[in-house]
Amino acid sequence: MTNHNNSRCVIAIDAMGGDFAPQNAVVGAIEAFHEAKDFDLFLVGKKEEIEKVIKNNKLVFNSDFIVNADQVIDMQDHPAETMKTKPNSSMAVGTKLVKDGKAHAFVSAGNTGAMVINSIFGMGRIDGVSRPTLTAPLPNSKDGFTFLADVGAFVDSKPQHIFEFAMLSSIFLREIYEIKKPRVGLLNVGSEDSKGYKLILETSELLKNSDLNFIGNVEGNDIFKGTADLIVCDGFIGNILLKFAESMPSFLKAAIKNYADKSFSNKLKVAPFKFPPTKAGFKESLSKADADNVGGLPLLGVNGISIIGHGSSSTLAIKNMVLSAREMHNKNLITKIKEELSQYAKQK
Incomplete structure (x- = not known):
């Protein structure tokens, strides 16, 4: 060779x-x-x-x-x-x-x-780079992706590590997904600057004082809204979130099927999701979250x-x-x- x-x-x-x-x-x-x-x-x-x-x-x-x-x-x-x-x-x-x-x-x-x-x-x-990151795309309601980093390369992190996750992933989004200046959010329990524990507060300061397009704290309900292009967190939380998100398509399909199976009137109510030709459209709308299409995650x-x-x-x-x-x-x-x-x- x-x-x-x-x-x-x-x-x-x-x-x-x-x-x-x-x-x-x-x-x-x-x-x-x-x-x-x-x-x-x-x-x-x-x-x-x-x-x-x-x-x-x-x-x-x-x-x-x-x-x-x-x-x-x-x-x-x-x-x-x-x-x-x-x-x-x-x-x-x-x-x-x-x-x-x-x-x-x-x-x-x-x-x-x-x-x-x-x-x-x-x-x-x-x-x-002190610690690499696994960066994952999650589908959002704006017909695009919200990226999450780290999703499990490491389960514990320091502020500098999460800052590096943001840097590495921002470059990745810019070069591969052509997002010129990715909006970076820090996952927290609230959007206020005063919220969060020591890790979050110190990471927030690093992000604020950088050239990254940091938009501040974001909450869990912002992930699917598309509020940010990239959301950073430690790998322990990120891995839990990723696996939860990956379970959603199969859960939604099962929930609709279970509801429809209870009665004929229920079947009529969910017909746009249940029956052809719209069944294919429903499946396709969830395909962004499908591991087949994502393929794998980069270790940046x-x-x-x-x-x-x-x-x-x-x-x-x-x-x-x-x-x-x-x-x-x-x-x-x-x-x-x-x-x-x-x-x-x-x-x-």
Whole structure:
């Protein structure tokens, strides 16, 4: 393998990551590879199992781009311990490809905590970043997204960490989603400046004194309103919010079905949501929150592109994870983050 730092985009995927690996990971990644045709792909994992999936699904892929890794990190493995107990895992090997300049990105639907740890120690952090963040899009009522950071890269944070989440995510929104000056809100129990505990009050001061487009405190009910483009919080709260939000589409569908099943008159009342052709429209309106379309979440702040998907990722979700990594590379996201953080450090 040659160094690809200054050439064609190269993406490595954890073929062993996810509840349905290697099947979904291999098929989804190769689908993205053949659709885009403008990047190279490494499949990282147990070579024999990967080749079996390729053969069984009659896929076309050059076996020279299969990178053998004979250990697999399971969902129940303790993230920090995997660095020592499974040094030849698909995650460890994949992140090292990025560190060594043989790939620009690594994506995985495996153990989230292990992927965070392996990305930090495998790729390293960008200068000026004390803690990376997982940044997630949530659909809002303005037909767009409200982004939430951090949603679980770390469960405890200091004011400086949350400030960095805001910086990293603002650059991400500007470069990838073309939001020129993202509105940043700090999640709190009220909009007043005096509200909140020490972490919130100190973080608020950092945000106020920055060049970020800080609009002040926002509350939980602002998330779906689209009051801010980006809402920052510590990873413990963010992860709870993300999982709550992800449960909403299935809850709404179930609630409508349960109501309709009680009587014929109820069926008529919910007909716009229940029956064709509007059933398809209802499903499509909720699709922004669908993990298949989101694909995976970027771990911002590490020295390379790292995208983490759901353990239950489908073939489509994997495909979209890979295509997201390609877009981040093509838009020079990592370079833009480095440049902006370097400028910030000089101003301090």
